Amino acid sequence: MNFEFTEEQIMIQQAARDYAQRELITDVIERDAKGIFPEHHIKNLANLGFLGMLVDPKYDGGGMDTISYVLAMEEISKVDSSVAVVMSVNNSLVCYGIEKYGNEAQREKFLKPLARGEKIGAFLLSEPEAGSDATSQRTTAEDKGDHYLINGTKNWITNANCGSTYIVIAQTDPAKGHKGINAIIVEKNTPGISLGPHEDKMGMRSSDTHSVMFTDVKVPKENRIGEDGFGFKFAMKTLEGGRIGIASQALGIASGAMERAIQYSKERKAFGKLISQHQGIAFKLSDMAVKVENARNLCLKAAWLKDNGKPYGTASAMAKYYAAEIAMQVTTEAVQIHGGYGYVKEYHVERLMREAKLTQIYEGTSEIQQIVISRALLED
Numbered sequence: 046m047n048f049e050f051t052e053e054q055i056m057i058q059q060a061a062r063d064y065a066q067r068e069l070i071t072d073v074i075e076r077d078a079k080g081i082f083p084e085h086h087i088k089n090l091a092n093l094g095f096l097g098m099l100v101d102p103k104y105d106g107g108g109m110d111t112i113s114y115v116l117a118m119e120e121i122s123k124v125d126s127s128v129a130v131v132m133s134v135n136n137s138l139v140c141y142g143i144e145k146y147g148n149e150a151q152r153e154k155f156l157k158p159l160a161r162g163e164k165i166g167a168f169l170l171s172e173p174e175a176g177s178d179a180t181s182q183r184t185t186a187e188d189k190g191d192h193y194l195i196n197g198t199k200n201w202i203t204n205a206n207c208g209s210t211y212i213v214i215a216q217t218d219p220a221k222g223h224k225g226i227n228a229i230i231v232e233k234n235t236p237g238i239s240l241g242p243h244e245d246k247m248g249m250r251s252s253d254t255h256s257v258m259f260t261d262v263k264v265p266k267e268n269r270i271g272e273d274g275f276g277f278k279f280a281m282k283t284l285e286g287g288r289i290g291i292a293s294q295a296l297g298i299a300s301g302a303m304e305r306a307i308q309y310s311k312e313r314k315a316f317g318k319l320i321s322q323h324q325g326i327a328f329k330l331s332d333m334a335v336k337v338e339n340a341r342n343l344c345l346k347a348a349w350l351k352d353n354g355k356p357y358g359t360a361s362a363m364a365k366y367y368a369a370e371i372a373m374q375v376t377t378e379a380v381q382i383h384g385g386y387g388y389v390k391e392y393h394v395e396r397l398m399r400e401a402k403l404t405q406i407y408e409g410t411s412e413i414q415q416i417v418i419s420r421a422l423l424e425d
């Protein structure tokens with residue numbers, strides 16, 4: 046086993062850390078409070094190659110490995126998960142989905158601008174009646190010979206407004222159940238698409254979340270990814286990688302909160318000494334460090350398995366489950382260590398606590414990760 050990072054991985058980690066600590070931090074509180082989409086930061090990250098990190102350079106991507114992706118996601122998420130989630134959806138759901146399962150024409154037309162960060166992608170699976178149970182798709186993609194006609198509503202879609210390339214999961218043949226579902230690339234400017242209002246969220250308030258309505262949206266058949274009926278498998282396979290992104294986001298939220306708690310405990314005095322010198326606080330810090338280290342190791346292991354062509358579905362579910370759970374615990378303790386100051390925006394930890402909550406919910410709730418993990422344990 047080799048626990049050392051390569052020079053390139055360290056450079057990528059440093060570039061992400063520099064950007065987060067110098068640039069993202071400057072306006073994160075205001076963007077969060079007002080729900081302002083971080084447009085110029087996304088452009089800057091595109092210029093750094095972070096929106097198509099994992100894509101092969103022949104499709105204009107950065108050709109970086111998944112370990113580097115984990116390192117970059119952690120650094121960006123220490124400061125601003127609303128930015129990190131744009132990176133995560135674009136890289137590990139949309140770019141990965143098209144690169145791995147799309148055809149050459151789709152890679153040329155759709156993947157290249159996404160990998161360059163000129164266009165942003167969105168992944169449209171969830172519906173008002175289909176969240177955890179993604180097989181209950183009500184959005185239909187009716188087969189009309191040379192095109193599909195899409196009707197229905199998707200919920201909670203990250204990048205719905207800033208994005209222009211959608212991957213839509215929809216039911217073509219209800220008689221076939223989940224084997225009748227397709228994944229179809231849809232350009233947002235296609236007639237018949239409309240957006241609900243920006244969701245007023247608890248956390249990640251400046252990320253771009255909307256419902257998306259489809260009314261007789263005509264999409265050429267050539268935009269279908271894979272064979273007819275491959276859509277559900279496509280979604281599940283793509284989410285296996287997506288979970289490494291969200292796990293790394295949860296890791297960053299936790300490690301960011303821990304770093305702030307350590308710093309604060311070395312500045313704040315109570316009962317005549319620094320609070321870090323009270324064993325009750327020092328032990329909280331040690332518990333945080335063990336949890337963060339475990340989460341990081343799970344994320345890196347899932348990334349390593351993916352980079353080495355080995356099955357990584359269970360590992361990514363473990364990483365996502367554990368990192369999300371400890372992000373909630375670590376951020377809650379970070380607020381506690383800050384006392385009253387932890388409860389106001391200026392010290393950042395209350396925002397990190399709000400952000401942590403979402404990592405237990407999206408791209409498969411913690412309970413769904415437990416189902417994935419326990420199924421793997423129990424299968425014959």
Ligand SMILES: Cc1cc2nc3c(=O)[nH]c(=O)nc-3n(C[C@H](O)[C@H](O)[C@H](O)COP(=O)(O)OP(=O)(O)OC[C@H]3O[C@@H](n4cnc5c(N)ncnc54)[C@H](O)[C@@H]3O)c2cc1C
Binds near residue numbers: 134254406412
């Ligand atoms: C801010 C935000 C952004 C999102 N972005 C996207 C996006 O870009 N694209 C997209 O497609 N979706 C997105 N989602 C949707 C997200 O993936 C779903 O909210 C999530 O999968 C849960 O679905 P649900 O909300 O319908 O909850 P439900 O499925 O109704 O679950 C409710 C509760 O029941 C539990 N539960 C359900 N089934 C079981 C079971 N079998 N055993 C035990 N417990 C169970 C769940 O864990 C949860 O606690 C986003 C959500 C949010 C909030």
